[in-house]
Amino acid sequence: MGEVKTPRQWFLWSIALIYVCAFASIYVQIPGLYGDEGILPVRLQMPKEQRPLLEQESLLYLGPSLGLAPQQTLELMCLLGVALGLGAVLLEPLRDSLIYLCLQALYLSLYNVGGDFLHSKWDVLLLEAGVLAVLVAPLGLLRRHSSYSYHDPVSFWLTRWLFFRLTFCTGVSKLASGDPTWYDLSALSHHLENQMNPTLLAWYVHQLPDWLLRLGAVVVLQSEITVPLVTFFAPIRRLRLFGFYVQVCCLFLQLCYILTGNCSLLNLLSITLSFSLLDDDHFNSNSGPKKKGQEKKPRSYGQALVSYLTLLMELAVYLFILYCFITLFKIQINWEEKTLSSKTMLINLPSVSSVSCVCTRGIASKLWSLLQWAVITVAAAAVFALSVVPYTSMAGMSVSKVLPAVRDAYRAVERYQLVGAYGIQHRLISAEGRPEIILEGSYDGLTWTEMNPMYKPGNVNAVPPIVGPHQPRLEWLMWQAAQGGDDTSPWFTGLIQRLLQGKPEVVSLLQVDEAQYPFSQRPPALIKAKLYNYHFTDPAKDKTHLQNWWRRQYKKDFFPIVNLDDPTLKKLLEESGLKVK
Numbered sequence: 001m002g003e004v005k006t007p008r009q010w011f012l013w014s015i016a017l018i019y020v021c022a023f024a025s026i027y028v029q030i031p032g033l034y035g036d037e038g039i040l041p042v043r044l045q046m047p048k049e050q051r052p053l054l055e056q057e058s059l060l061y062l063g064p065s066l067g068l069a070p071q072q073t074l075e076l077m078c079l080l081g082v083a084l085g086l087g088a089v090l091l092e093p094l095r096d097s098l099i100y101l102c103l104q105a106l107y108l109s110l111y112n113v114g115g116d117f118l119h120s121k122w123d124v125l126l127l128e129a130g131v132l133a134v135l136v137a138p139l140g141l142l143r144r145h146s147s148y149s150y151h152d153p154v155s156f157w158l159t160r161w162l163f164f165r166l167t168f169c170t171g172v173s174k175l176a177s178g179d180p181t182w183y184d185l186s187a188l189s190h191h192l193e194n195q196m197n198p199t200l201l202a203w204y205v206h207q208l209p210d211w212l213l214r215l216g217a218v219v220v221l222q223s224e225i226t227v228p229l230v231t232f233f234a235p236i237r238r239l240r241l242f243g244f245y246v247q248v249c250c251l252f253l254q255l256c257y258i259l260t261g262n263c264s265l266l267n268l269l270s271i272t273l274s275f276s277l278l279d280d281d282h283f284n285s286n287s288g289p290k291k292k293g294q295e296k297k298p299r300s301y302g303q304a305l306v307s308y309l310t311l312l313m314e315l316a317v318y319l320f321i322l323y324c325f326i327t328l329f330k331i332q333i334n335w336e337e338k339t340l341s342s343k344t345m346l347i348n349l350p351s352v353s354s355v356s357c358v359c360t361r362g363i364a365s366k367l368w369s370l371l372q373w374a375v376i377t378v379a380a381a382a383v384f385a386l387s388v389v390p391y392t393s394m395a396g397m398s399v400s401k402v403l404p405a406v407r408d409a410y411r412a413v414e415r416y417q418l419v420g421a422y423g424i425q426h427r428l429i430s431a432e433g434r435p436e437i438i439l440e441g442s443y444d445g446l447t448w449t450e451m452n453p454m455y456k457p458g459n460v461n462a463v464p465p466i467v468g469p470h471q472p473r474l475e476w477l478m479w480q481a482a483q484g485g486d487d488t489s490p491w492f493t494g495l496i497q498r499l500l501q502g503k504p505e506v507v508s509l510l511q512v513d514e515a516q517y518p519f520s521q522r523p524p525a526l527i528k529a530k531l532y533n534y535h536f537t538d539p540a541k542d543k544t545h546l547q548n549w550w551r552r553q554y555k556k557d558f559f560p561i562v563n564l565d566d567p568t569l570k571k572l573l574e575e576s577g578l579k580v581k
Contacts, residue, residue, distance in 0.1 A: 003153075003279065003280045004153060004156045004278075004279055004280065005280055006278075006280050007156070007275040007276065007278040007279065007280075008136055008156055009092070009095070010272075010275045010278075011133070011136060011156075011159060011272055011273075011275045011276065012088070012095040012100075012133060012136065012137055013088070013089060013095065014268070014271070014272035014275070015100070015129060015130065015133045015272060016085045016086075016088035016089045016095065016100075016103075017085070017089050017268075018126060018129075018265055018268050018269060018272065019081060019084075019085035019088075019103050019107065019126075019130075020081075020082055020085035020086050020089060021265065021268070021469040021470075022081075022107065022126060022265055022471070023078045023079075023081035023082045023085065023106070023107070024078070024082050025469070025470045025471045026078055026110060026114075026118070026471075026473075027075060027078035027079065027082070028470075029117075029472075029473055029474075029509065030071060030074050030075055030078065031071070031505040031508075032474070032505040032506045032508055032509040033117055033473060033474070033509070034070075034071060034074055034113075034114075035071045035505050036069075036071060037498065037503045037504075037505050037506070038494075038498070038503075038505055038506060039474070039491055039494040039495050039498055039506055039509075040115055040117070040490060040491055040494050040578070041070075041578075042060065042070045042071065042074060042113055043069070043070040043071070044577060044578070045060075045070075045113055046060075046061065046064070046070055047061060057109075057112045057113075058108075058109040058110075058112045058113045059073075059077060059105065059106065059109040060073050060074060060077070060109055060113050074110070074113075077106050077109060077110060078106075078110070080102075080106060081103060081106045081107065084099055084102055084103055084106075085103060087099070088100075088103075093140070095137055095138075096137055096138060096139065096140060097134050097135075097137040097138065097139040098139070099137070100130060100133040100134045100137050101134050103130060103133075104127070104130040104131060104133070104134060107123075107126065107127060107130060108127060111123055111127060115490075115491065116477055116489065116490075116491050117473040117474075117476075117477060117491065118473070120471075120476060121266060122264060122265040122266040122269060122471070125166065125265075125266065125269050126265060126269060128162060129159070129162065129269055129272070129273065132155070132158050132159050132162060135155040135158065136155045136156055136158075136159065156276055157276070159273055159275075159276040160232060160273075160276035160277060162273055163228075163232070163270070163273035163274060163276055163277075164228050164232045166270065166273065167223075167224050167228045167232075167270075168224065168225060168228045168229060170224055171220075171221055171223075171224025171225040171228075172224075172225060174187070174221065174224075175221070175225075179429060180431075181429045181431055182217065182221065182429075185214040185215075185217040185218060186213075186214065186217070186431065187217050187220075187429050188213045188214070188216045188217040188220065189206065189210065189213045189214075190429045190431055191429055192205055192206045192260060192536070193206060193433070193434050193534065193535060193536045194429055194433075194434045195260070195261040196261065196262075196264070196475075196476060196479050197261060197262040197264075197455060197456070197464075197465070197467045197468070197472075197475070198260065198261060198262075198457075198464050199259065199260055199261065199262055199464050199465075199466060200463055200464050200466075201259050201260050202260035202261065202464065202536075203464060203536050203537075203549055205260050206536045207536075207538070207539065223246050227242075227243050227246050228243065231243030231246075231277075232277065240277045240278075241277065241278070243277055244274050244277040244278060258468070262466065262467040262468035264468055264469070264471065265469060265471060267468075268469065432533055433533030433534055433535045433552075433553070434457065434533065434534040434535070435482040435483055435531055435532070435533055435534075435555065436456065436457055436458065436478075436479075436482050436531070436532050436533075436534050436552070437478050437481060437482045437529050437530075437531060437558050438450055438452070438458060438529065438530050438531075438532055439451040439452075439499070439527060439528075439529050440527070440528050440529070440530065441499070441518070441519055441523075441524030441526065441527050442524055442525065442526045442527075443522075443524060443525050443526075444525075445525075445526055445561070448528070449518040449519070449524075450518075451499070451510060451517065451518065451519070451524075452510075452511075453472075453474065453475050453478070453509070453510045453511070454472075454475075454510065454511055454512065454516075455467050455472040455475045456472075456475040456478065456479060457534050457550055460534075460548045460549065460550040460551060460552060461547060461548055461549070462549065463549060464549060472509075474495070474509045474510075477489075477491055477492075482531060482558075488572060488575075490576035490577070490578065492559070493569070493572040493573055493576050493578065494573075494576065494578050496527055496529075496559065496562060496569065497564070497569065497573060497578065499519075499523065499524070499527055500523060500524065500525075500527055500562075500563065500564045501523060501564070502519065502522070502523025507519075507520070525563055526561055526562070526563050527559075527561070527562060527563075528557070528559055528560060528561040528562070529557070529558040529559035530554065530555075530556070530557055530558055531554075531555045531556050531557070531558040532552040532553060532554055532555055533552060533553045533555050534550050534551070534552045535550065535551050535552070536549070536550065536551075537549060537550060537551050
């Protein structure tokens, strides 16, 4: 691997920007989620006795010693995160290991007290990427300068390993889970309407010919399974560049996900991690025409032979990918009916860096570079070993079969979210439509009015909104609960309670514009919840696309009719540890 100064800066800049988006998004939702009048008041998590700083799970618990209320402490943590992240975005000297360590500590503190609202896949991924940013970033803030270090390729390799785990395991889990929609290649069509926050463009893409969407499903599986396997760690840089452009620019991957499913932090993190496939030579080759006198020198026969062999190896890899594309998925095309079907089948860096350290001028510089390389290499090896533990179940192994030292170390640091598991619990894509929880309120129990959130399907006439990079946490959990059918979670009980009380902090999570909320003048006396299955309208069949974006079908009742004095609600609140005011 060549030098990685430029892609390292891109990675650090992008991580800082993602931190800004994440902290800002959480900040605006704190009053409704964790405030004293919120769904899950964070003050209920405050310990009765203060513990030493190193034993604290979150910086939130230091708030009382500073004279701050729990909600104020959370808001201060988010503001500090935004300030530090914005500084790292704007000023290169602030892209320092200490800055990223502070950002990691702040976000981990939020994660540990955030409950279900902050336990999403992108939160776990951001925490692990944040740990890598601490290792990748230079430690030059105290020395007032930062420079390229010989351990950079070692630490930056971990980001590629994380990107591989995220991409490859996500792809494999699609088939390993036995999801029938991926086997018959109808998954992409269902995914467009089942994803968390579909956009207006998702509706239009959903109208594309069925054969094209099925072909897109094959491209997705190829890009997540075959391409990472043969290109991410290839010794030929052109293959790594091919893997990079497939992941970032492929229509049915990140670009498609961002445009049709809103720009989520997960998509941004995937693009950020893909920078690990690049090196400085890639940017230098695109810097412009070479000056006179810089033409390439004639190559020897040996060099020419190596070039030809490399080219043949590249062609072999490309042919292998094409072979998998056709054979692995057994593509069958019916040209007369214009259909496509498938029968899917499931199928030495540290040494170089250490030598570079010895080549540094000066005895002191050599020793310092070698010490840095040794520390970072040990840390990289430790992170690599820990990251393997969660995937032993996918390989049919028991955790007890892992080396005892690695297993014990993983359990010891598990609460710090140093490594995550991706793709182990694949969510099956429902072919029956998108399940959605619809809240309804009433004053008399006879006339019911829907209370639809801003950022998820509800009103069939409402245009799918643009949300990203904001992450609406309440809508995300309602989307998860609709798929799992769990109506007894503490957050859902707290939501029902606060809506019955008419708390403006919680109402603002549903609708910022009071005119769009039917109970803005007086809270409802009764609330219930129903479960519907939503589908995108099909203009070729129902001719309703000019009026409706969605069509829905009632499935079942999700939550019974309750009021503030209902025994069922009181029991759920007591079991959840939430006090009725």
